[in-house]
Amino acid sequence: MLSDLIAAIATAPGRSALSVVRLSGRDAFVAARRVLGWDQDPSILPRRAILATFHESDGTPIDRGLVTFFPGPGSYTGEDLVEFSCHGGFLVPGQLVAALHAAGARPAAPGEFTRRAVLNGKLDLIQAEAVGDLVDATTRAQGRGALRQLDGGLSRRLADLREQLVDLLALLSYDIDFPEEDDGPVDREAIQSLLGAVRAGIDNLLGTAHLGERVRRGALVVLAGRPNAGKSSLFNALLRVERALVTEEPGTTRDTIEADLDLDGWPVRLADTAGLRDSTDRIERLGVAVSRRYLAAADLTLLCVEAGRPLDDEETVLAAAGATIVVRTKADLHPGADGLLVSATTGAGLPGLVRAVVDRLFGDIERFADLEPMLTRERHRVALTDADRELVEAIPHLDGDGDAVLGAHHVRRAVAALDELIGVVDIEEVLGAIFERFCVGK
Numbered sequence: 001m002l003s004d005l006i007a008a009i010a011t012a013p014g015r016s017a018l019s020v021v022r023l024s025g026r027d028a029f030v031a032a033r034r035v036l037g038w039d040q041d042p043s044i045l046p047r048r049a050i051l052a053t054f055h056e057s058d059g060t061p062i063d064r065g066l067v068t069f070f071p072g073p074g075s076y077t078g079e080d081l082v083e084f085s086c087h088g089g090f091l092v093p094g095q096l097v098a099a100l101h102a103a104g105a106r107p108a109a110p111g112e113f114t115r116r117a118v119l120n121g122k123l124d125l126i127q128a129e130a131v132g133d134l135v136d137a138t139t140r141a142q143g144r145g146a147l148r149q150l151d152g153g154l155s156r157r158l159a160d161l162r163e164q165l166v167d168l169l170a171l172l173s174y175d176i177d178f179p180e181e182d183d184g185p186v187d188r189e190a191i192q193s194l195l196g197a198v199r200a201g202i203d204n205l206l207g208t209a210h211l212g213e214r215v216r217r218g219a220l221v222v223l224a225g226r227p228n229a230g231k232s233s234l235f236n237a238l239l240r241v242e243r244a245l246v247t248e249e250p251g252t253t254r255d256t257i258e259a260d261l262d263l264d265g266w267p268v269r270l271a272d273t274a275g276l277r278d279s280t281d282r283i284e285r286l287g288v289a290v291s292r293r294y295l296a297a298a299d300l301t302l303l304c305v306e307a308g309r310p311l312d313d314e315e316t317v318l319a320a321a322g323a324t325i326v327v328r329t330k331a332d333l334h335p336g337a338d339g340l341l342v343s344a345t346t347g348a349g350l351p352g353l354v355r356a357v358v359d360r361l362f363g364d365i366e367r368f369a370d371l372e373p374m375l376t377r378e379r380h381r382v383a384l385t386d387a388d389r390e391l392v393e394a395i396p397h398l399d400g401d402g403d404a405v406l407g408a409h410h411v412r413r414a415v416a417a418l419d420e421l422i423g424v425v426d427i428e429e430v431l432g433a434i435f436e437r438f439c440v441g442k
């Protein structure tokens with residue numbers, strides 16, 4: 001099915017050597033030919049770049065570049081699609097899009113190309129999300145994860161689970177339709193073990209959600225500790241730029257400062273906080289309250305304590321809390337002290353700290369990733385939790401005395417939850433939520 005014709009610039013705006021403009025939908029080739037000034041179809045070779053001149057509707061040349069025709073369904077969107085490579089910058093791509101609009105296309109909405117790819121079965125929803133994640137990725141780990149998801153690993157795993165549930169439904173309907181069959185009732189143990197297998201599969205996937213979401217969004221690492229402990233200095237050293245103010249005066253940092261950081265290929269959001277102490281200064285007190293909120297939300301806390309100084313009571317409590325690494329700061333001033341020693345001044349110990357942080361946050365991934373594709377979004381987690389809840393509700397109805405009709409009803413709802421997740425049912429609403437965050441031309 002070909003839908004109305006859309007056009008948009010697919011590359012980022014601004015000065016650049018090249019830019020790509022996409023055109024997709026009904027009569028895409030007709031509109032393209034008008035812009036190319038071709039009266040008729042000079043035997044288009046699918047998926048081959050052709051050197052051509054692009055024109056405004058009055059015939060004025062805009063640029064000379066490459067044009068590639070992708071006849072549907074063998075295109076990204078599944079429709080007839082044309083890609084123009086033109087020179088970048090502010091003028092040419094805009095003129096080219098305007099010419100395509102004059103030739104009958106309308107501006108594409110954000111994510112509309114990928115949305116069409118989903119509607120035409122070229123990608124499922126999980127893969128479409130991965131397209132967005134790959135474009136948004138800033139670290140190697142995020143890129144790897146998105147690519148694996150785009151490759152269909154998670155989709156296949158979910159489709160397997162769905163298929164097992166459909167098998168289960170078939171067994172149940174047989175039981176409902178032919179309860180008195182001579183063969184005897186459907187084997188209850190087979191039903192229970194199939195259900196158990198699906199629940200175990202769901203459980204394994206849910207076990208990956210925590211890390212998958214952490215990789216996609218970046219882990220929140222909070223620098224905390226007493227005033228003057230060297231938090232802001234460490235923040236700057238890790239960022240390799242003087243971002244936060246540093247002074248010898250305790251209580252320098254008031255507002256929490258955040259920065260995205262690529263730690264050895266892993267995504268981290270690093271936060272520098274106000275030093276923890278009871279202060280009479282109103283503004284500093286507000287800052288400390290914010291620090292505590294960050295501490296509560298942290299995936300990992302780096303508790304900064306000057307080397308050689310024993311931990312006080314509050315630090316001892318914080319150090320014992322789950323995800324905390326005690327970092328011994330200003331090591332250059334305290335040679336021979338114990339612990340994870342770092343010096344923001346000399347840079348000593350920083351590589352070891354980075355390794356420790358990455359290992360604590362992401363160390364489990366290698367173990368997981370080989371076994372299961374990972375869930376990367378709350379949407380995935382919620383859908384699988386819903387599916388599992390339905391299966392739990394089905395259990396009491398699936399033994400010999402239960403109501404198989406009711407059991408089947410719950411299993412069907414579990415299938416529906418998976419369908420919505422993969423995107424095989426009426427998904428307009430889900431699509432809307434996913435694609436509104438895409439950029440135009442994707």
Ligand SMILES: Nc1nc2c(ncn2[C@@H]2O[C@H](COP(=O)(O)OP(=O)(O)OP(=O)(O)O)[C@@H](O)[C@H]2O)c(=O)[nH]1
Nearest residue numbers: 227228229230231232233248251252253275344345
């Ligand atoms: N010699 C040495 N001095 C350091 C080091 N790190 C920080 N300092 C000094 O310690 C003082 C406090 O550093 P900050 O980074 O501002 O400490 P902070 O923990 O952010 O302090 P507040 O924002 O007040 O909570 C400054 O005078 C820094 O120059 C270090 O590794 N070595």
Ligand SMILES: [Mg+2]
Nearest residue numbers: 231232252253
């Ligand atoms: Mg500070």
